[in-house]
Amino acid sequence: MNKNVLLISQGSTFMVDAISKNLGEAGFVVAGCGPIINDIKEHIETADIILFYLGDFILNVTEALIYLKDTCIEKEKSLNVIGDEEEVEILNKVIGKSVIDNIFERPLDIKMLVVKLTELAQNQDSINARKNILLVDDDPTFLHLVKSWLSEKYRVTIVNSGMQAITYIAKNIPDLVLLDYEMPVTTGPQVLEMMRSETGTSDIPVIFLTGKGDKESVAKVLRLKPQGYILKSAGQREVMQQVDDFFERSKGKKI
Numbered sequence: 001m002n003k004n005v006l007l008i009s010q011g012s013t014f015m016v017d018a019i020s021k022n023l024g025e026a027g028f029v030v031a032g033c034g035p036i037i038n039d040i041k042e043h044i045e046t047a048d049i050i051l052f053y054l055g056d057f058i059l060n061v062t063e064a065l066i067y068l069k070d071t072c073i074e075k076e077k078s079l080n081v082i083g084d085e086e087e088v089e090i091l092n093k094v095i096g097k098s099v100i101d102n103i104f105e106r107p108l109d110i111k112m113l114v115v116k117l118t119e120l121a122q123n124q125d126s127i128n129a130r131k132n133i134l135l136v137d138d139d140p141t142f143l144h145l146v147k148s149w150l151s152e153k154y155r156v157t158i159v160n161s162g163m164q165a166i167t168y169i170a171k172n173i174p175d176l177v178l179l180d181y182e183m184p185v186t187t188g189p190q191v192l193e194m195m196r197s198e199t200g201t202s203d204i205p206v207i208f209l210t211g212k213g214d215k216e217s218v219a220k221v222l223r224l225k226p227q228g229y230i231l232k233s234a235g236q237r238e239v240m241q242q243v244d245d246f247f248e249r250s251k252g253k254k255i
Helices: 014-025 037-044 056-060 062-075 085-095 110-128 140-150 162-171 188-196 215-222 236-250
Strands: 004-008 029-033 049-053 078-083 100-105 132-136 155-159 176-180 206-210 228-231
Touching (some): 049 110, 056 085, 062 162, 140 236, 176 236
Parallel strands (some): 004 049, 132 155
């Protein structure tokens, strides 16, 4: 079970020390650091779970919060926070609700915290065994909708631009990329071209997401020789079926 916890807090307090002690007694390995980018960067690689003890200092650490958000998304880290209603509201405005797995309100029930993090660690083991899909789209509504569908069976990482996709792929090898064909700045075809030009990423399978289903548009997509395409107008059942079919076909052979 993955039980390495990074506890981020503004210094050591009685409650922070109590949290660390109780987690340690439950079998977790706890490392602590301050809400500073360099401190977080030093410890986050080995952490499976991030636990952020909030305070009024969060108004002054916006850059660290944004770094934490981006890293949790890129490296698929579980972010959990402890704080009061006002602190959580401030945090949500900076990083968004979707990045946070659990919110523990103060006054804190430490026993409940330990139980929840233990369940989270157990669930992560199951999730880590799933196929990993990188979902790329510049429409946040569509992005989160499709992620909610796919997360029932797969590990799903989301990014909202072509360059974010390239940055992610440079450090991680997903089992499949679902790639929006039409994006501003760096388009889907440009992302695919960059992937195919590098030895380490050339074999990563790509299925395009396209909003156009006419013959000419589909033919244009297929000329790039992706592993397939999915119409963005497709519903949950069809999207899931196409992704399931891809992984079924790919069993026992190299894509």
